[in-house]
Amino acid sequence: MNSRIIGKIKLNLEALKRDVIVLEKSQFSNAYKEFAYGDWKTSIIWNQDGIDSNGLIHDYRGYAKPTVFANSLKSINEIIENNFNVSKLKFARIFSVSNNGLVVPHVDYLELKQNFVRVHIPLQTSLSCLSSEKDNVFHMRLGEIWYLDASNIHSAACFSNINRLHLVLDFEYMEHVECVLRQDINPCKEILPHIIYRDDLNSQELMGILSLSEVVSEDNFRDIVSILSKIHFRKNVCSSKMFEWLKYIVYKNNKKTLINMYENLMRECLIYRDAPIVNLEVV
Numbered sequence: 001m002n003s004r005i006i007g008k009i010k011l012n013l014e015a016l017k018r019d020v021i022v023l024e025k026s027q028f029s030n031a032y033k034e035f036a037y038g039d040w041k042t043s044i045i046w047n048q049d050g051i052d053s054n055g056l057i058h059d060y061r062g063y064a065k066p067t068v069f070a071n072s073l074k075s076i077n078e079i080i081e082n083n084f085n086v087s088k089l090k091f092a093r094i095f096s097v098s099n100n101g102l103v104v105p106h107v108d109y110l111e112l113k114q115n116f117v118r119v120h121i122p123l124q125t126s127l128s129c130l131s132s133e134k135d136n137v138f139h140m141r142l143g144e145i146w147y148l149d150a151s152n153i154h155s156a157a158c159f160s161n162i163n164r165l166h167l168v169l170d171f172e173y174m175e176h177v178e179c180v181l182r183q184d185i186n187p188c189k190e191i192l193p194h195i196i197y198r199d200d201l202n203s204q205e206l207m208g209i210l211s212l213s214e215v216v217s218e219d220n221f222r223d224i225v226s227i228l229s230k231i232h233f234r235k236n237v238c239s240s241k242m243f244e245w246l247k248y249i250v251y252k253n254n255k256k257t258l259i260n261m262y263e264n265l266m267r268e269c270l271i272y273r274d275a276p277i278v279n280l281e282v283v
């Protein structure tokens, strides 16, 4: 996988706790709800104009400012300003996942002219908070700075009773991803990632998955997508298998509406997304 740890922040957990309380009580955005299965939500804290907006990322000229809401998140703003090259920052967001929620396997930046460089910093997590990129599943530990290659298929889930909170930063594209760090911060290469070991998927399990073609319907389509998306976190398959299984299931069932639902999901996740309409000048 291309995603890797590029640094580590010593978090001030006491100060951070205050921001986490504010965040957990705050109104998250409705952006990307179609990618969310169960409790997954996002909140935008730095953006183009510093005005709280719809929560969608987009191309724009210039760099990000904290939103009005972000001014109440003192510790999180310090994490951003003390460690990162904010002169190249486009968006800062918080991703929250809980209660077995997940974001469906997908590729990002399909709606942009140029990719961003994305970084995740876990602010609240536990061992059952998992992320994946292609064939790998991993757990990002508290305070680690992860470069995430969101242009590869990826997914994330929280199989824990805590609310997983990640700070997610999108920077203007740059070849050397370590340049997202402030010049006085040393990148670190020595930290080994926590990779999750997974058993192979056996043929009975595969048959169980494919037999969902017998019961799939418009009423349970989203539930089935969620079940299929969760398998790769525990079984040694690429997250993209989910789309192959789903395709088999809907074509075997052979209902036009279900086939359309599959085709739309697959296109939106892997092939094409419209750029969002924003009020401000777009490059």
Ligand code: YCP
Residues within 6 Å of the ligand: 032, 035, 057, 103, 106, 108, 109
């Ligand atoms: C993004 N893409 O890149 C989102 C996150 C899924 C779709 C959730 O901001």
Ligand code: CO
Residues within 6 Å of the ligand: 106, 107, 108, 150, 154
């Ligand atoms: Co993504």
